[in-house]
Amino acid sequence: MIKTIHQLVKVQAEIRPYCPAIGEKKRWLTYAHLNEEIETLARSFLSLGLNQSERVAVFLPKCFESVISIFATSAAGGIFVPINPVLKSPQVGHILSDCSATILITSKARYEILKSVLPVAIKYIVLTDDTDEYVSSSTVLSWFQLHTLALRDSSLPDILESDTAAIFYTSGSSGPAKGVTLTQRNLILGAQSVAQYLDSSSSDRLLLALPISFDYGFSQLTISFLSGGSCYLFDYLFAAELIRVVQQELITGLALVPTAWNQLANLEWPKEASQNLRYITNSGGSLSEETLKKLVREMPNVKPFLMYGLTESFRSCFLPPEQALKRPKSIGKAIPNAKIFIINANGEECEPYEQGELVHAGPLVAQGYWANQEMTDYRFKPSPNRINEVPSEQLAVWSGDIVTKDKEGFMYFVGRNDDMIKTTGYRVSPQEIESVIDKHDSVVDIVAFGVPHTNLGQGIVALIAVKPGLQVNDLLLSIRRFCGLHLPTYMSPHYIDFCIEIPRNPNGKHNKTALKEKYQNIFQEISSNLELQ
Incomplete structure (x- = not known):
């Protein structure tokens, strides 16, 4: 064994x-x-x-x-x-x-x-x-x-x-x-x-x-x-290289995140490239219906497996290939060795179409966070189906993802209940971005957040309060260089804006709700402007 x-x-x-x-x-x-x-x-x-x-x-x-x-x-x-x-x-x-x-x-x-x-x-x-x-x-x-x-x-x-x-x-x-x-x-x-x-x-x-x-x-x-x-x-650097290697190395299984699939969907797949390919998988974010249809059209004999997971419990759900085009927005049902619950604000399991937090129980659940008892206690809690007579904790991980399910039990991602940014297949901490950019000499205040992006899942927006009198173009270039030195590419803001003072709510915190609403369509607007040019 x-x-x-x-x-x-x-x-x-x-x-x-x-x-x-x-x-x-x-x-x-x-x-x-x-x-x-x-x-x-x-x-x-x-x-x-x-x-x-x-x-x-x-x-x-x-x-x-x-x-x-x-x-x-x-x-x-x-x-x-x-x-x-x-x-x-x-x-x-x-x-x-x-x-x-x-x-x-x-x-x-x-x-x-x-x-x-x-x-x-x-x-x-x-x-x-x-x-x-x-x-x-x-x-x-x-x-x-x-x-x-x-x-x-x-x-x-x-x-x-x-x-x-x-x-x-x-x-x-x-x-x-x-x-x-x-x-x-x-x-x-x-x-x-x-x-x-x-x-x-x-x-x-x-x-x-x-x-x-x-x-x-x-x-x-x-x-x-x-x-x-x-x-x-x-x-690889370019998506076309992937197609070449799939063909050259006789690849049968290809696992990627939405960003890569979005790029591949717009390329032509030679018949020779996909003739050995048996399946493709997606995780790290939802795949758009348009991208999925393009991939299926290019590779009609390849089975698409749409998956959902989090590092704290490996993989949680998958959607079988035969359901992919029928329910393209679904994250599927529990994988083997996983028990999935959708729990509402009252701690009760949700009815169909009721929104709640996805909770993963079972042997795939991690031990917790290394040397971080506070965050472990916050995310890893007793399983909703624990047996009270059994002394052990039977822990489950509370994902922070809000989902719902239909009458047949297929689940659908709705959003997150925290400020986490999900971009290019990564989960990114806004505070980690903010702590780096804040070290730039010209920055007075900084807030980072995610808004919808067609190809990335979410694009990272950074709103920066700076010292008065600075030239915006020079400052933008300087901050982008600074991010390039101190942040990995996937954490670097995709859009940077400047202001005199960042809006705050009555509690004195950055008003991210209002800011997300204000910049909700920023990447769509940028894309439209580029097309007009």
Whole structure:
């Protein structure tokens, strides 16, 4: 019985040792080779003194080294922390400090940028490329040096399915990113649940185009390894590159977020590109009906799976392909191993067409937020169907998403009950954006919020109060450059406006309700003006 994610690879290495497991560019690793690399690196971690549940952070683009590092951390009994490669040093520094990582796996260029924000808890930095200038350092190792530390005869520890395996960082409605803490069981059951309704098999070849730090992206690996299929790692800049790789690598399963699907829907799919494609999936935001119809028209034999989830409980719902065009706005029903409730303001389960908060219960629910009891208590509460006679808490995660259901039980997303911005597949904290822009010398006050955007889900608007007498054009350019230096692209405002004073409500807080109403159609207006030009 498979209980840990590294066992997924080990089992496949015994069943199909010479079959491809992961690919990158023109290289492929077989399951036997991948398993050998994982176990060697796990022994190297143990030689470095990695203790049970210590955190190993991986700050790399999608590559063999990032996958091997993650699964080796699991095999050594550590907790892996994948960090989105597009994050800037302030965000990376926060994550490293928050989880008290002791080992950082990264590249030379990234290490140089991070030097000023590295916390004291870091004992070793492992660079996956050239380390010539660090040869005398006792704390900076090359990928090759790390491998030489492995003791071939040493045994790996026994890992329990209840052991903490990973911390995935996700933005909240306020403050910096929080670490969602997941057990081995969370990850294994998540893979099994999705693989079940996708009907995954060893003949599948998945394209991993999403960040590994995104649970939706990471699950492409676990689903693939669970079924004995293969997974191709790919970073892209333009949507057309995706179509080329789907065709070139004979991809059967493609998982993306709405932003990418919107771009792909406007491109022509050669018959050869989709002839091997068995299914496509969407998560990280709703897919427009227009985009869905275009995709189905371009790929008539491909099954579309529309999914909804949150990092705190992996995946919650999916809409079967046969319902996609019938109910294109639905997020579907609960996936296997999930129990979904819609709870109203009185704490009661909603009737059909009554709006309430989506609550997810069951074994996919995370342990909570790393070192953040206050937010854990706020989001993780007793399950609505708990058995009072059972002493254990039976926790559920309260999503903050307002949904409704029809008489047949299909659910529909309505909105959020907090200020969270959902853009390009990411959940973004307005406060995190505000805290960065506020450091600009010319900024007196700043408020950030999301409004509807056709392609992004929500576009980020920043309204900034500035010192009088400044030239707006110069200031706009300066602030955009500042955001480019200190914020990842997906957090940078899509529209910036200036004012003397930001409106506030009677409680003295920014009046976001009025501001959202004022800027509700700003991106539609911008699009219309561009068309007129």
